[in-house]
Amino acid sequence: MADQELHGAPRKNRNARTALTLAGVVVGMIGLSFASVPLYRLFCQVTGFGGTTQVAESAPQEVSDRVIAVRFNADVNGKLPWRFGPLQREVKVQVGENRLVFYQAQNTSEKPVTGTATFNVTPLKAGQYFSKVACFCFTEQRLEPGQEIDMPVSFFVDPAMLDDPEMGDVNTITLSYTFFRDLDDMDDPAEEERQTTENRLGNGSRSATEVN
Numbered sequence: 001m002a003d004q005e006l007h008g009a010p011r012k013n014r015n016a017r018t019a020l021t022l023a024g025v026v027v028g029m030i031g032l033s034f035a036s037v038p039l040y041r042l043f044c045q046v047t048g049f050g051g052t053t054q055v056a057e058s059a060p061q062e063v064s065d066r067v068i069a070v071r072f073n074a075d076v077n078g079k080l081p082w083r084f085g086p087l088q089r090e091v092k093v094q095v096g097e098n099r100l101v102f103y104q105a106q107n108t109s110e111k112p113v114t115g116t117a118t119f120n121v122t123p124l125k126a127g128q129y130f131s132k133v134a135c136f137c138f139t140e141q142r143l144e145p146g147q148e149i150d151m152p153v154s155f156f157v158d159p160a161m162l163d164d165p166e167m168g169d170v171n172t173i174t175l176s177y178t179f180f181r182d183l184d185d186m187d188d189p190a191e192e193e194r195q196t197t198e199n200r201l202g203n204g205s206r207s208a209t210e211v212n
Contacts (some may be wrong), residue, residue, distance in 0.1 A: 006064070011134035057108060065094065070092075070099075072101065083104075087150065099154070102152055106147065106148040114185040117141075118177070119137050121174060129157055135155075136153065155175075
C-alpha cells in the first residue's frame with residue numbers, strides 16, 4: 001500500500017501540472033481574443049497595414065518638389081440614410097505640404113442619425129506615409145433631419161516616403177471613406193447585429209462619390 005502511494009504521488013503531481021498548464025492556455029487564449037482587436041488596430045496604425053492612414057499633430061516643416069495626386073472616394077452603407085461625397089475629386093499636393101479638403105454629408109431621413117466613418121488609402125503601401133492632422137472621421141457625426149454639413153480633412157504626405165524605394169512608382173493616392181450607421185443609433189437589436197457584421201466585412205455599401 002505504501003509503495004502504491006509513493007508511485008501514485010508523482011502521477012498526481014503530473015496530472016495537476018497538466019491541468020494547470022491547460023488552464024493557463026485557456027486563460028491566455030481568452031485574453032488574446034479580447035486583446036486582438038486593439039492590438040490589430042495598433043499594428044495597422046503603426047505599419048500602415050491595409051492602407052491604414054496615420055495621425056499627426058502637425059505637418060512637416062520642409063516641403064519637397066515631388067508632387068502627388070490625391071483622389072477622394074466616398075461610400076455609404078445601405079443602412080445609413082445619408083448622401084456623402086467629396087467636394088473635390090482630386091488635388092495635387094507637394095510631399096510634405098499640408099492640405100485642407102472637404103467632404104459633404106446630408107441626412108436624407110426625417111429623424112436624427114449618427115454615422116461613423118471607416119477609411120483607408122490605396123495603394124495600400126502608401127498608408128504609412130499618409131498622415132491626417134484633423135479629420136471628421138476621428139469622431140462620430142450626428143446629423144439632424146435634412147441637415148447638410150461640410151466636413152474637413154487636413155492631411156499631408158510624409159516626406160519619409162522619398163527614402164522608400166517601394167514608393168518610387170507611386171504618383172497617385174486615393175483616400176476612401178465609408179460611412180456606417182453608428183451601432184448606438186439603432187433601436188432594433190437584430191438590426192444592430194446585422195450592422196456589426198457588415199461593418200466588419202465592409203459590405204452592403206452604396207457608392208456615393210458625388211454629392212448631388
